[in-house]
Amino acid sequence: MSQAxxxxxxxxxxxxxxxxxxxxxxxxxxxTTRAKVxxxxxxxxxxxxxxxxQAVFARFLTPFCNxxxxxxxxxxxxxPNPKLDDVLGVLAKTMLTGVTSSGQSNKLSxxxxxxxxxxxxxxxxxxxxxxxxxxxxxxxxxxxxxxAHPELSPKEIFWRIHFAIGACVFTMxxxxxxxxxxxxxxxxxxxxxxxMNQLIPFLAAALER
Numbered sequence: 001m002s003q004a005x006x007x008x009x010x011x012x013x014x015x016x017x018x019x020x021x022x023x024x025x026x027x028x029x030x031x032t033t034r035a036k037v038x039x040x041x042x043x044x045x046x047x048x049x050x051x052x053x054q055a056v057f058a059r060f061l062t063p064f065c066n067x068x069x070x071x072x073x074x075x076x077x078x079x080p081n082p083k084l085d086d087v088l089g090v091l092a093k094t095m096l097t098g099v100t101s102s103g104q105s106n107k108l109s110x111x112x113x114x115x116x117x118x119x120x121x122x123x124x125x126x127x128x129x130x131x132x133x134x135x136x137x138x139x140x141x142x143x144x145x146x147x148a149h150p151e152l153s154p155k156e157i158f159w160r161i162h163f164a165i166g167a168c169v170f171t172m173x174x175x176x177x178x179x180x181x182x183x184x185x186x187x188x189x190x191x192x193x194x195x196m197n198q199l200i201p202f203l204a205a206a207l208e209r
Contacts, residue, residue: 013034013035014031017034018053018056031052060107067094068090072090072141088203095172096196109176113173116173119165145207149207160207163206164203164207178190
């Protein structure tokens with residue numbers, strides 16, 4: 001097995017177990033057992049459990065934020081004063097890139113579950129990691145919100161953003177269950193792209209009012 005294969009297996013196993021059981025409840029031994037590697041491999045490639053948690057997030061967030069930065073730059077070049085709906089549309093488009101292909105919607109769902117755990121479990125190191133590595137992308141989004149609504153105080157922005165994150169985490173981490181509920185209640189299947197199209201105006205209204 002190559003080193004790249006070993007790293008991928010460790011990350012895949014850690015991602016699945018963290019999402020299923022939580023960060024504190026998942027031991028390195030559980031991860032090595034699922035990945036079929038020894039503990040030395042985890043220590044060699046990641047150093048610690050905290051570093052492994054951060055690597056799981058970085059695997060998703062680094063390419064996502066790089067693409068989102070490019071998409072927002074393209075949007076700003078064509079429209080220097082975009083509406084919040086436009087910004088959220090770019091965010092949704094970036095999130096949905098590739099997720100309609102086989103297996104990718106589950107990847108997004110798993111990541112959103114992990115993001116929810118980052119907020120609900122005591123993972124101060126992870127929140128610092130997210131701030132240190134991805135704050136530029138987050139700050140760019142906040143700037144659009146402030147420009148669109150300069151009357152909002154920092155306190156109002158903080159709470160509106162985190163309420164919006166909560167709605168996204170709940171919806172996207174439970175997407176398959178919600179789709180099944182939709183079929184039962186409305187007799188119609190709702191694709192993940194349509195779910196996002198329903199979510200965007202709700203988030204825009206919540207952030208703007």
